[in-house]
Amino acid sequence: MKKAIKYILAIILVLFIASNSIYFKKLSDVKASAAKQFDAAKYARNYLNTQLIPAADKAPQADDLLAILKSSPDTAFKTYSHGLDIGNIRFFMVQGQGTVTAVDENDIYILTKDKQALKIAIEYVFGNALRDAPGLININDFTNTMDLNNIAAEVDKIVRAEVLPPIKSKIKTGDKLTFAGAFELNQEHINLDKIEVIPAILKIDK
Amino acid sequence: MMKYFKILLLVMLAFASCQNRSGSAKQKKIAIIVSTLNNPWFVFLAQTAAARAKTLGYDSKIFDSQNNTALETDHFENAIADGYNAILFNPTDANGSVVNVQKAKKAGVPVFCMDREVNSPDATSQIFSDSYSGCVALAKDFVQTLNKKGNYVELLGLVADNNTWARSKGFHSLVDYYPGLKMVAQQSADFDRNKGLEVMESILQAHPNIDAVFAGNDAMAMGAYQALVAAGKADHVKVFGFDGAEDAIQAIKDKKVSATAMQFPKVIAQAAADDADAYFKGKRDFPKKLPVAVELVTYDNVNDYIAYGKK
Numbered sequence: 001m002k003k004a005i006k007y008i009l010a011i012i013l014v015l016f017i018a019s020n021s022i023y024f025k026k027l028s029d030v031k032a033s034a035a036k037q038f039d040a041a042k043y044a045r046n047y048l049n050t051q052l053i054p055a056a057d058k059a060p061q062a063d064d065l066l067a068i069l070k071s072s073p074d075t076a077f078k079t080y081s082h083g084l085d086i087g088n089i090r091f092f093m094v095q096g097q098g099t100v101t102a103v104d105e106n107d108i109y110i111l112t113k114d115k116q117a118l119k120i121a122i123e124y125v126f127g128n129a130l131r132d133a134p135g136l137i138n139i140n141d142f143t144n145t146m147d148l149n150n151i152a153a154e155v156d157k158i159v160r161a162e163v164l165p166p167i168k169s170k171i172k173t174g175d176k177l178t179f180a181g182a183f184e185l186n187q188e189h190i191n192l193d194k195i196e197v198i199p200a201i202l203k204i205d206k
Numbered sequence: 207m208m209k210y211f212k213i214l215l216l217v218m219l220a221f222a223s224c225q226n227r228s229g230s231a232k233q234k235k236i237a238i239i240v241s242t243l244n245n246p247w248f249v250f251l252a253q254t255a256a257a258r259a260k261t262l263g264y265d266s267k268i269f270d271s272q273n274n275t276a277l278e279t280d281h282f283e284n285a286i287a288d289g290y291n292a293i294l295f296n297p298t299d300a301n302g303s304v305v306n307v308q309k310a311k312k313a314g315v316p317v318f319c320m321d322r323e324v325n326s327p328d329a330t331s332q333i334f335s336d337s338y339s340g341c342v343a344l345a346k347d348f349v350q351t352l353n354k355k356g357n358y359v360e361l362l363g364l365v366a367d368n369n370t371w372a373r374s375k376g377f378h379s380l381v382d383y384y385p386g387l388k389m390v391a392q393q394s395a396d397f398d399r400n401k402g403l404e405v406m407e408s409i410l411q412a413h414p415n416i417d418a419v420f421a422g423n424d425a426m427a428m429g430a431y432q433a434l435v436a437a438g439k440a441d442h443v444k445v446f447g448f449d450g451a452e453d454a455i456q457a458i459k460d461k462k463v464s465a466t467a468m469q470f471p472k473v474i475a476q477a478a479a480d481d482a483d484a485y486f487k488g489k490r491d492f493p494k495k496l497p498v499a500v501e502l503v504t505y506d507n508v509n510d511y512i513a514y515g516k517k
Contacts, residue, residue: 085336086477087470087499124346126380128339140493143327146372149338153379160383186501189510 038147044154047137048200052155055093055134056180056200062096063114069185069192077187082135084128084148088188091133094197095180097205100173107196108167110177119196120179122168125159128152129198133182159200167202176205234486236266236479237285239278240296241322243270245397245425247449248296250514251321251471255294258479266294273364273396275302282306286313292482293317294475297324299366304328316485318478321471323368323495330485331492333477337369340448340467340500341376347465347502348381348420348446355386356417359409361430363397363422370394373422373448390416395426402429410437418444424454424466431462450503452513459508468501470515 060080069076081090098110098118106123131137131152142148171177181199185191236259240252252268259266269285271278278298285293286309293310295317297303304326310317311328319332352358360377363370381387390413395401402421410416410433419434421427427447434440440462447454450468457463481492503511 083499085339085497085499087473088501089499124349124380126342126346128342139495139497143494145323145368145495145497146338146375149372149376149379152339152342189507 038144038150040147040150040154041157044151044158047131047151048155048158051136052130052134052200055136056095059093059095059180062094062098062118063112063116065092065094066112066116066118066192066195067114069190073187073190077185081133081185081187083132084137084139088186089184090187091129091182091184093133093180093182095178095201097176097178100171100175100177102173103171108171108177110179117193120177120181120202121196121198122164122171124196125164125198126153126156127184127198129182129184130155130159130200156198159198163199163202167204170204178203178205234264234291235289236264236292236294236482237269237281237288237290238266238294239269239271239281239285240320241271241278241298242273243268244272247423247425247451247469247471247514251296251475254472254475255320255479258476259294259482262479262483264483271298273298275299275306278303279306279309282309286310286315290315292485294320294478294482295324295329296320297322299364300325300368302366316482318481318485320474320478321369321469325368327494329494331478331481331496332494333474333481333496333498334369335469335474335500336497337372337448337467337500338376338379339497340469340502341373342380343500343502344420344446344448344465344467345377345380347504348377348418348444349384349387351444351464352387352418354384357388357390357413357415358418358420359406359413359416359430360389360392361402361405361419361421361426362392362394363426365394367397370397370422377420395421395429397423397425399425399429402426403432404429406430406433407436410434410439414439416443418446418464420446422448424449424451424463427463427466428453428457431457450511450514455503455508455511455513458503458505461505465502465504468503468511468515470498470500472515473498 080092083090098112101111102109108120110118179199180201181197183195183197238252238255240248243249256266269281275298303324307317307324307326307328316330319329321334323332391409393405395405419430424447427445431445434443444464446464447466454466
């Protein structure tokens, strides 16, 4: 009798261990949960609305920023630039107004109030400028580097799809333009003539 | 009197042993395990790390994994058994190298990854080139140089390396917006110059009418260039590389190669050695991942650069 109880208990134990050691999941469920891990498009949309646009509203005026970049570049980089990478590439937020002096397929060329020449990109709006310039994203919040890359790509995609088309079709020489966005500068080789602003906000003034 | 003398002797011995122990704490050893020493870029990375370790007062030894994870495992086991206190690590395989990092962590040896990532949170820190962003910048130049149209070939690096895909994805994140640019072939040449030559020769048989080659590193770009010279197409086909290697920088000056993306192995290697030093001194809160910016080098700015970094 005792032996039988022992066997029953042993069988129950084996069944218990076996049932807890193996489990089955649908492949589609596993794939779906993996895909759910990080939604870069959703993050980018939220980032643009709640962080980037408010940061653009508070960005330094182009004339002021360019003046300090010319007179005291070290101070300008320390005070206004950000970047997730270490190294020479840094990003600045900027806003301003200007008069359009020329337009080609890649850029709008403007002259600001203080007669500073500046380029606004309308074709190659790629890279990390809009992601990094406000300095609001913490790299340590992301374990997967590709998530950060995808955020930059998705923000740029929104700009290409929503910010540029209404302007590209209408803009012409002589128009007054209001803009806010970000640009990249190499702090070891500062070339202010090559600044190209990636716009987050772009409006033709009436 | 003899009793006091003995006690004094014991106290002196105790002090001597303390001094000796603190002296041995200074003699920490750092193992530098790199994927291959068959590529001058990795030789420079390893030697820079070793030089920095020496400057910081540590002994170091360089181990060559020869792009072989089994050999890499042997190096880890030997480094742990030989009492190395930290490992500066350039992994061979983002997934295949994870087990080695875990082994070191279990043995209490911190691992600082250089240039390549491992898919594991067990590395103490990972310092690597921002390959994706570098290739976005390179892709912009590629599109502008080709005027948004043409047929091109992509040579991929080692398929198991995260950098291979970071570079490819960064490149395509921009180039794929332009339907006039058609990729007629995409093939791996393992980051190797000879394979770059062989693969390009074979691709040219099937696709003789190409306008550009995007190679995931300069070694493959130079191999591809050799194949293009042999086929009499070097003047027409634009070649783009990645690394900032010495021959590629010279080739840009000679207008043989259109552009490369300059990495900074010195920055990476020194930062990894500095992290090991900080670890020995008690620091533990390292950023898990630290990208280093990559810079576009073309004919217009090539004089600002030397191989593996800025002038």
